[in-house]
Amino acid sequence: MQQDALTFAIRPNASPMPEADRLKAFENLGFGTLFSDHMAVIRWSADKGWHSAEVTARAPFPLDPAAAVLHYAQEIFEGMKAYRAADGRAVLFRPEENARRFNESARRMAMPELPEALFLEAVEQLVRADAKWIPAAEGSSLYLRPFMFASEAFLGVRPSKEYIFCVIASPVGPYFKGGAKPVSIWVSEHYTRAAAGGTGAAKCGGNYAGSLVAQAAAYEHGCDQVVFLDAAEHRWLEELGGMNVFIVMADGSLVTPPLGGTILPGITRKSLIALAKDLGYTVREERYAFEDWKADVASGKAKEAFACGTAAVVAAIGKVKSPDGEFVINAGETGPVTAKLRDTLVGIQRGQTNDAHGWLKVL
Numbered sequence: 001m002q003q004d005a006l007t008f009a010i011r012p013n014a015s016p017m018p019e020a021d022r023l024k025a026f027e028n029l030g031f032g033t034l035f036s037d038h039m040a041v042i043r044w045s046a047d048k049g050w051h052s053a054e055v056t057a058r059a060p061f062p063l064d065p066a067a068a069v070l071h072y073a074q075e076i077f078e079g080m081k082a083y084r085a086a087d088g089r090a091v092l093f094r095p096e097e098n099a100r101r102f103n104e105s106a107r108r109m110a111m112p113e114l115p116e117a118l119f120l121e122a123v124e125q126l127v128r129a130d131a132k133w134i135p136a137a138e139g140s141s142l143y144l145r146p147f148m149f150a151s152e153a154f155l156g157v158r159p160s161k162e163y164i165f166c167v168i169a170s171p172v173g174p175y176f177k178g179g180a181k182p183v184s185i186w187v188s189e190h191y192t193r194a195a196a197g198g199t200g201a202a203k204c205g206g207n208y209a210g211s212l213v214a215q216a217a218a219y220e221h222g223c224d225q226v227v228f229l230d231a232a233e234h235r236w237l238e239e240l241g242g243m244n245v246f247i248v249m250a251d252g253s254l255v256t257p258p259l260g261g262t263i264l265p266g267i268t269r270k271s272l273i274a275l276a277k278d279l280g281y282t283v284r285e286e287r288y289a290f291e292d293w294k295a296d297v298a299s300g301k302a303k304e305a306f307a308c309g310t311a312a313v314v315a316a317i318g319k320v321k322s323p324d325g326e327f328v329i330n331a332g333e334t335g336p337v338t339a340k341l342r343d344t345l346v347g348i349q350r351g352q353t354n355d356a357h358g359w360l361k362v363l
């Protein structure tokens with residue numbers, strides 16, 4: 001019972017935010033606090049499959065207190081952005097990659113897969129309905145958050161028989177308060193993010209719930225983000241709370257931890273690997289020990305480092321702190337390779353650089 005196409009009922013919001021208020025809010029965009037007028041919703045039940053697709057006014061969901069998501073955390077999500085290109089077009093960046101990863105997450109969490117065409121249709125319908133919510137200023141975009149949760153009222157532990165898929169939209173500026181300034185990271189001392197066979201490669205809410213205490217420790221140590229080491233040896237770099245990580249070596253090569261099931265297969269990561277190769281860099285997807293990183297920075301073998309993800313884009317890492325001390329990378333400044341990769345990626349996303357890979361979807 002897999003429907004590839006559904007007709008979306010379009011129910012425009014009868015009281016959208018007044019234009020003057022929206023434009024005022026656009027003047028000072030942070031991350032994830034402002035929301036557009038609409039949401040796209042599709043429902044799933046074991047007897048009907050996917051049904052009741054609509055774009056409607058953004059509003060709370062009535063949820064039974066026994067809804068499975070509230071007890072067993074059967075929930076997955078995606079993060080993607082719509083950009084206002086230099087010529088005024090509204091564009092999405094590699095949306096089919098998000099649709100594919102969403103279903104990988106769904107399989108891991110024993111949830112129904114959403115046909116990719118329906119995922120894309122829901123995202124596009126929402127962006128069309130809320131096109132005026134795509135900010136145009138440099139560094140801003142409309143962050144899109146597709147998600148799905150178990151809505152059946154049932155306390156037995158088994159996959160839910162009802163789900164709600166929804167897409168909401170939030171105009172955003174920089175993810176980090178410091179804007180484009182290099183970030184500092186804290187090496188998680190006590191906590192790991194994911195072990196082999198766990199849910200590390202899925203974009204499920206539980207992974208983030210489990211990371212919050214480690215992220216809080218990062219803040220306590222004055223850092224912007226936590227970086228996790230592997231669960232087995234507590235030695236190898238994995239990823240940050242919400243970003244993948246790259247190290248730039250003095251010989252111009254790049255190293256990034258491999259996808260082994262414990263880290264999220266980032267779409268920004270994958271795109272930067274391709275762009276770095278286009279620009280003539282060698283990229284090695286291989287394990288890199290924290291102690292080697294420390295030694296390589298001290299000896300000058302490792303020159304730059306950056307975090308990357310949809311929300312954070314490409315953020316240079318200027319300082320690394322751990323219980324044993326700290327070290328500074330590239331004098332705490334954004335290095336040339338990081339800047340080149342960021343500018344190339346952002347240039348494509350904003351329609352300013354040739355999109356040689358055909359990554360943009362024009363709406």
Ligand code: PLP
Nearest residue numbers: 242243244264266267268309310
């Ligand atoms: N790793 C984690 C844990 C994340 O939350 C994210 C953000 O989505 C990423 C990596 C980067 O993934 P992407 O580039 O697809 O946004």
Ligand code: COI
Nearest residue numbers: 079080242309310311312
């Ligand atoms: C994203 O980059 O889309 C994420 O989901 C990560 C989160 C830190 C906002």
